[in-house]
Amino acid sequence: MGIIVNLDVEMAKNKMSLKELAERIDISVTNLSLLKTGKVKGIRFDTLLAICRELNCKPGDILDITPDDE
């Protein structure tokens, strides 16, 4: 089990590029890219809130749990 980030899906729904979203929520493109690919240890609440506000979604739409391998 693990956390997966569905940021790319929500971005596609909103037709928003990575650069545009990064500018809107005021974080670097590099960090947002790391978040999108799931290469970070965690996400701060204020970052999550900003992303949800810009993409008109809920935290559950961005974050999900991968099912067990079994």
Add this chain to the structure above:
Amino acid sequence: MKIKNKALLFCIKIGLDVVWYTHLVASVFMLLLFVKYAYSGSWPMFSMPLRLAIIQEGYSPAIFTNGLTNVGSDVFSMHPANPLIMAIYQNPVIKISLIMRTAIRSVLILAVIYNLRKVFGTIYRNEPFQYKNITRLKMTALYIALPILLNVVYSGVYQLVYNMLKKDNYLRAYNYGYKFKVSWLSWQSTIGYLEVAAIVYIMAEILNYGLELKRENEEFV
């Protein structure tokens, strides 16, 4: 994070630079001077390695002793006004050991200043959180602590030398009313070195902890 007092930092930076270059030039100059004096026959009283303390006052202009070698005699001169006996060493063993000691200390001081300059440079450029700085601080602590080892070794060597010369010296001096004691180490300076080295090492460990926190923090977006 922006450093607020830039002017003070600039002053410290300039101060460290001045100390570094001055010490660099002075070290080379003093070493050359030391070697010159050591072999010119007029050995100045730069050091009193035997640390002889006069307990009873008296007066004798000088005591001549046989050196470790047949090259020359060591001269110990005593004055009631001065609690320490001045020693004029003529034998090459002591001369070379003193030059070595001075050279090693000088190099250690240079190494400490060099590391401090490097660490301070990173602070000045607003990038002090580097693993290199931890190594630099730990090395600085080591360089500060090394003179303790040097003191121990040299105290042992001088104790041996003193034991060889003591009998003759003591008998002569005793006739003039002197008594001697030898202190192996200057404990005050030893403790001082230890304290400073410990403080620097603790700072390195704190920086290490801070750096780990920063690395962990950077993994969150």
